[in-house]
Amino acid sequence: MYDPASAIKGKQAVFEAHPENASVKALTDLATDAKYDRAELTITVARESIVAAAMAVQQAGYNFLEDVTAVDWYPSEPRFQITYHILSHSLKERIRLAVRLDGDAAALDSITSVWPSANFYEREVFDLFGVHFGGHPNLRRIMMPEDWNGHPLRKDYPVEGYR
Amino acid sequence: MTPPVEEITGPTAIDPGVDDVFANSARNRQNTPPQDQTMVINMGPQHPSTHGVLRLVVEIDGETVVSLAPDIGYLHTGIEKTCEAKFYQQVVPLTDRIDYLCPMTNNLAYCLAVEKLLGLEIPERAIYLRVLFNELTRIQSHLVWLGTHAMDIGALTVFLYCFREREELLRIFEAVAGQRMMTSYVRVGGLSLEPPRDIYEKIRTFLKGFPAHVDEYEGLLQTNPIWMNRLKGVGYLSPEDAIALGVTGPPLRASGVDFDVRRDMPYSGYEKFQFNVPASKVGDVWARYIVRMQEFRESVKICLQALDGLPEGNIVADAPKIILPNREQMKTQMESLIHHFKIVTEGFAVPAGEVCSSVEAPHGMMNYYVVSDGTAKPYRVHMRNPGFATLQALETMCKGRLLADVVAVIGSIDIVLGEIDR
Numbered sequence: 367m368y369d370p371a372s373a374i375k376g377k378q379a380v381f382e383a384h385p386e387n388a389s390v391k392a393l394t395d396l397a398t399d400a401k402y403d404r405a406e407l408t409i410t411v412a413r414e415s416i417v418a419a420a421m422a423v424q425q426a427g428y429n430f431l432e433d434v435t436a437v438d439w440y441p442s443e444p445r446f447q448i449t450y451h452i453l454s455h456s457l458k459e460r461i462r463l464a465v466r467l468d469g470d471a472a473a474l475d476s477i478t479s480v481w482p483s484a485n486f487y488e489r490e491v492f493d494l495f496g497v498h499f500g501g502h503p504n505l506r507r508i509m510m511p512e513d514w515n516g517h518p519l520r521k522d523y524p525v526e527g528y529r
Numbered sequence: 530m531t532p533p534v535e536e537i538t539g540p541t542a543i544d545p546g547v548d549d550v551f552a553n554s555a556r557n558r559q560n561t562p563p564q565d566q567t568m569v570i571n572m573g574p575q576h577p578s579t580h581g582v583l584r585l586v587v588e589i590d591g592e593t594v595v596s597l598a599p600d601i602g603y604l605h606t607g608i609e610k611t612c613e614a615k616f617y618q619q620v621v622p623l624t625d626r627i628d629y630l631c632p633m634t635n636n637l638a639y640c641l642a643v644e645k646l647l648g649l650e651i652p653e654r655a656i657y658l659r660v661l662f663n664e665l666t667r668i669q670s671h672l673v674w675l676g677t678h679a680m681d682i683g684a685l686t687v688f689l690y691c692f693r694e695r696e697e698l699l700r701i702f703e704a705v706a707g708q709r710m711m712t713s714y715v716r717v718g719g720l721s722l723e724p725p726r727d728i729y730e731k732i733r734t735f736l737k738g739f740p741a742h743v744d745e746y747e748g749l750l751q752t753n754p755i756w757m758n759r760l761k762g763v764g765y766l767s768p769e770d771a772i773a774l775g776v777t778g779p780p781l782r783a784s785g786v787d788f789d790v791r792r793d794m795p796y797s798g799y800e801k802f803q804f805n806v807p808a809s810k811v812g813d814v815w816a817r818y819i820v821r822m823q824e825f826r827e828s829v830k831i832c833l834q835a836l837d838g839l840p841e842g843n844i845v846a847d848a849p850k851i852i853l854p855n856r857e858q859m860k861t862q863m864e865s866l867i868h869h870f871k872i873v874t875e876g877f878a879v880p881a882g883e884v885c886s887s888v889e890a891p892h893g894m895m896n897y898y899v900v901s902d903g904t905a906k907p908y909r910v911h912m913r914n915p916g917f918a919t920l921q922a923l924e925t926m927c928k929g930r931l932l933a934d935v936v937a938v939i940g941s942i943d944i945v946l947g948e949i950d951r
Contacts, residue, residue: 367848368648368880384846403882404645430772433913437883437900451885451896451913455788460883483775486921494609509605509950518610525614 374402388454389461392426395406410461413474415441416465420450420480428454432479434487436495440521443503445469446497450477473498476505494519555606567595574603578681578936581946585923587934592931597924600919604950612910616876617643618717619908625711626914628948630670633662634890636715638911641796642886642899643717646879649853652943654842656798657720662705663716664828665732669698670891670943671821671828674748677852678818678940684761687749694742704728717853719845729836736829736836743825760815764926764938767812773811774925775918778893779824780942782808783816788943790889797888801838802831814941821943851877876905892916894944896944902935914948 374380380400384390387407392402396419397412400485404429411419421430425477433449439445444466453460476499478484488499489508496517507514567590574582582603588595608627612620624639625632625680644651676691690892700707705724714721750756766776771784781788789806791799807823809816853872854865871877881903887896894913898911919942926938936942 367644368882370880383946401860404648404884406884410884419935431775432887432894432896433918435898435911435913436554437909449898449911450896455786455793456792460794460885460887462883473687481775482773483918483921486775507602511602518607523610525610526541 367403373401375401375403380382380409388422388426388457389428389513392422396422397526406460406462408464410466411495413465413467415464416448416450416474417477417480419463420452420477423452423463424480427457428452430455430462430485431481431487434477434484434491435521436497438470438495443468444484446472446495448474448491448497451469467497472496476502478502493517495518504508530620535559538640539676547826564795566590572656572935578939581945583920583939583944583949585934587935589932592933593930593932594927594935597927599920599923601632601920601946601949604946606951608951609912610912612907614906617879617907618872618876620907621716622711624912626947627951628890628892628895628914628916628945631666631708632710632712632890634888634895635912636713637663637797638802638895638897638912639892639899640715640717640896641888642884643907645884645886646882646899646901647717647846647848647906648880649718650845651797652843653798653840653844655840655846656845657835657943658720658724658844659715659797660799660802661732661839662702662834665698665719666829666850667696667828667891668832669702669826671825674821674891674940674943678895678937678943679750679756681940683938683946684750684753684756687798690742690746690749693864694735694739701728703844704731707747711859715851716768716845719843723844727838732832733836734831734882737822738905739829740826743822747822753879755914757815759937760814760818760941761932762813763930763934764814764941765812766926768946770922770925771812774922776893776922777915778889779820779920780919780922781815782806782814786812790873790887790894794887796886797925802834804831814937817941827859878903878905879907888913892945893919895948899910912948912951914951915950916942916946917943920944920949 374383377397377400380402381390393409397409397417398412401408403481415489430453432453435449437447448465448468450463451460476488488502491497493507493509494500494517531733550789563843567588569588570583573579574584585925586598586600604683608623612623621636627635672691673696676688688745702712703709705728706714768785771781771786787808792806804827807820811822849868854869859869861889879901881901883900885898887894895915896913899907899913902908927935
């Protein structure tokens with residue numbers, strides 16, 4: 367069974383435990399927090415530095431963006447966690463980048479300039495969570511109808527919808 | 530209850546006209562106005578070649594595709610939202626309905642994620658059976674691909690042959706799981722039922738005859754000049770574009786990027802099996818066809834190894850608070866009855882954390898990202914489905930080609946709208 371004590375938390379502890387990891391080396395300056403839990407590495411970066419962080423891990427060999435999604439931690443703040451899963455075909459490992467956003471400032475820069483495949487994923491997050499991606503070439507709803515009210519995957523949106 | 534007014538943001542202000550769908554197309558990126566000689570047509574959502582409800586807005590100049598924009602969401606059912614309202618074990622039947630051509634692969638990806646959150650050890654027998662049925666599911670899904678792909682291009686006979694073999698597989702699934710398509714067979718902690726004893730012989734009979742059937746399909750298609758002309762050199766995708774646009778699975782390997790999750794990041798015991806990963810450097814529709822045809826034979830190899838090495842033992846992990854007791858125990862032992870009652874009424878709590886499990890589905894890489902807050906319901910379930918990303922590469926593959934080639938390219942990326950729209 368899972369032992370919560372096995373998780374390593376905090377930037378310094380994780381970076382000391384995994385000094386050889388390519389993403390750890392690349393993000394030494396940009397990371398604000400880190401977690402190594404269940405053999406998965408999560409590195410948190412600040413909202414302003416997401417594009418720089420994406421470029422840094424791409425340089426470090428993480429060549430494939432798997433997905434961009436979000437978690438709504440309503441009502442706690444910072445409310446949104448934007449999650450990026452990035453895979454390296456050569457290193458055969460995956461890292462998770464996370465950005466935390468406040469509910470009243472749910473906006474960050476788009477990484478479509480680094481990976482064009484982020485296009486649909488960011489549109490999906492915009493549609494279902496209402497997070498704005500600056501610099502996105504085509505930020506419109508993708509799943510829901512254009513005239514839909516609200517963002518269904520937010521936690522304050524009822525499961526059965528508005529009636 | 531009415532939605533709060535301030536919720537109405539950006540997208541509502543935009544008029545959803547046909548031109549707007551082009552906002553991201555090649556034409557608009559270059560800011561050039563539509564030219565007089567081009568025409569905009571709708572393919573789908575009710576077009577037979579779009580495999581469901583995919584809508585493509587295609588701008589054509591004569592017969593040549595100038596730009597192409599997929600419009601999706603017609604099958605959006607909000608499965609991710611529904612998952613948040615269910616217990617962990619109740620999510621399994623929902624995952625069947627995401628990619629309905631490979632239900633067992635979806636079940637497996639979700640269960641692997643929850644098992645990772647729980648730190649559960651799965652018995653060897655369950656691992657082998659999971660691999661066996663996953664590979665049978667891959668054969669089944671590829672059979673639908675081949676049949677519909679050939680039918681789109683005009684070879685109707687292959688469709689009938691493929692569905693003949695698929696029927697045998699669905700009968701096997703029905704005997705094992707009780708359902709032909711929505712199997713829900715893989716469960717958190719193991720499998721739902723012990724397969725009937727005579728099923729292994731039936732699977733062996735199927736596997737023995739199947740390579741000859743693949744030869745038969747190849748005999749119908751591979752030397753057929755119409756088939757070759759429609760496929761060769763069509764829909765080229767370079768390895769750089771494939772990576773930049775998020776393409777995975779057979780289309781990625783056909784473009785010369787040799788990556789298979791089963792071999793490179795093994796899950797569910799795949800490291801114990803010997804198999805080749807077919808790949809090609811050509812990158813056209815033909816290469817994707819060849820890669821998938823070879824995968825048929827590799828899957829047969831894996832299935833035979835799983836049958837030969839199948840150990841005895843339990844099909845569920847030893848975790849009475851997570852896995853439902855069998856009927857016999859539930860009716861005779863007080864302890865089991867209590868566990869049964871608690872699992873059904875309250876579910877089981879999962880330690881807080883976030884995990885991502887990745888499997889190689891028939892259509893490409895499928896990831897389940899599950900976030901737990903320590904309760905009995907998942908806080909967030911997100912599926913990274915291969916078709917959603919691959920669709921972004923459609924314009925690159927079709928631009929400058931004939932409209933008829935769009936049909937061949939859609940067939941070659943093997944999309945399932947259930948997984949794209951979720």
